[in-house]
Amino acid sequence: MAELWSKIRAVLPPNEEKFPLQFSDKVESSVVEMLRRCREQLYSDTTGTSRMLNAQIIVDYSWEKLNTGTWRQVDKEWRRVYSYGCLFKAAALCREDPSADEVLQAVRTCDMGLLMGAAIMDDMLQVIVRILQAEVRKSAKEDEEKSEHPEVKRIKIELPRVPVIKGELAVPRIRCPSLESFNTNYLLPLKPVILEGIIDHWPALNQHPWSIEYLRSVAGCRTVPVEVGSRYTDEEWSQTLLTVNEFIDRYIVNKDxxxxxxxxxxxxxxxxxxxxxxxxxxxxxxxxxKGEEDDITVNAWFGPGGTVSPLHQDPQQNFLAQVVGSKYIRLYSPEDTDKLYPHQSQLLHNTSQVEVENPDTGRFPEFSAASYLECVLQPGEVLFIPVKHWHYVRSLELSFSVSFWWS
Known part of the structure; x- marks a missing residue:
């Protein structure tokens, strides 16, 4: 760990004068002064306690600003302040021969800045967290080599409840259509289709097959948002922050x-x-x-079997690519929206009240009259979900999917 600070120091600006700290008048002068003090301490021999204390003040104060009102009301300037606070705190943690726990704390600090803050100094937090992550991997490898009997945690395998897909209800399939063919036959008429063979070249399916072990190796120590609850419409549904390792241990390996x-x-x-x-x-x-490549939203969906996305619709086109495991998916046309009984509240107006695989026919009598298509999406397959098409998703087993939202 002794060399860690020299690696971090090498990617920072060479001196205090070249370390940028520019904010609008939306940030109080007292906060800017504290940031300047942290910057000065970054390049001086101040005690570690003083560096950590001042950095924590910046983190705590800006955190309060981030949690006042709705997220869209948070000014980007305060998100930048928070990122600077995280940078100074991570540096303070790694300055003087840090312990393994302090390095992990620094990784979490950088992740919080990446998740809640705004990019600063050419994405400096991302640069630093890569250095920290390499140190964590190195230490983990050394610990593993020292251990004569490394612990192997086995995943509890459950047989998935796979629905039988009837021919007339099956989503059509096509292998590697041309752009013109896809545009004419599926995109313009907004027809769902499963595309086969179009992601076979992904490293996630070849050079670096995604697995529990692989995710641990590249992201185990990283802090990420996790949804807790089988579906987001449940009253007990909530969100929390866990490391990828904690998430895997709690909800995948030791499924409780x-x-x-x-x-x-x-x-x-x-x-x-x-x-x-x-x-x-x-x-x-x-x-x-019609949009630019930068406008495409890429989402990760990773979880155990039994996780459900209730019947809902999205305002953009969607390619759902299956990488690990399988999912049962049912699709309804927006023409049948009235039969799907959307929630009346503005927050959930794009979500149906009906439990698709166990509908209450008394409360929702028209639901059974709505026509649908269905499929079981397997690894290597991509489902095109046209804009506004209602879709219900249930993971049949441990699953990792990637979706692309585009216009």
Missing amino acids: GSKGVGYLAQHQLFDQIPELKDDICLPDYCCLG
Whole structure:
């Protein structure tokens, strides 16, 4: 660990004068002064206690600003302040021959800045967390080599409840259609289809097959948002922050019904952990959209069997790519919206009140009259879900999917 600070110091600006700290008048002068003090201490021999104390003041104060009102009301300047606070705190943790626990705390601090803050200094937090993560991997490898009998945790395998797909209800399939063919036959008429063979080249399916072990190796120590609950419409549904290792241990390996169902579902994962982003590619068919490539939202969906996404619709086109495990999916046309009984509240107006596989026909009598298509999506397959099409998803087993939302 002794060399860690020299690696971090090497990626920081060479001196205090070249370390940028510029904010609008929305940030109080007292806060800017504290940031300048932290910057000065970064380049001086101040005691570690003083560096940590001042950095924590910045983190705590800006955190309060981030949690006042709704997220869209938070000014970006305060998100930048929070990121600077996280940078100073991570540096303070790693300054003087840090322990393994302090390095992990620094990783979590950087992740909080990446999740809740705004990019600063050419994404400096991402640069630093890569250095820290390499140190964590190195230490883990050394510990493993010292251990004569490394512990192997086995995943409890459950046989999935796989529905029988009737021919007339099956989502059509096509292998590697041309752009013109896909555009004419599916995109313009907004028809669902399963595309086969279009992601076979992904490293996630070849060079770096995604697995529990692989996720631990590239992201185990990283802190990510986790949804707790089998579906987001449940009253007990909530969100929390866990490391990927904690999530796997709690909800995948040592699956305990008393803890509920945990699901890693977020759009920042691939920006936060570039190693995973390098394992996937945008489907070529996204070029048929009207938006720019930067406007495409890439989402990660990772969790155990039994996790359900209630029947809902999205405002964009969707390619759902299955990488690990399988999912049962049912699709309804927006023409049948009235038969699907959307929630009346503005918050859930895009979500149906009906439990698709166990409908209450007394409360929702028209639901059974709505026509649908269904499929079991397997690894290597991509489902095109047209804009506004209602879709219900149930993971049949341990599953990792990637979705691309585009216009």
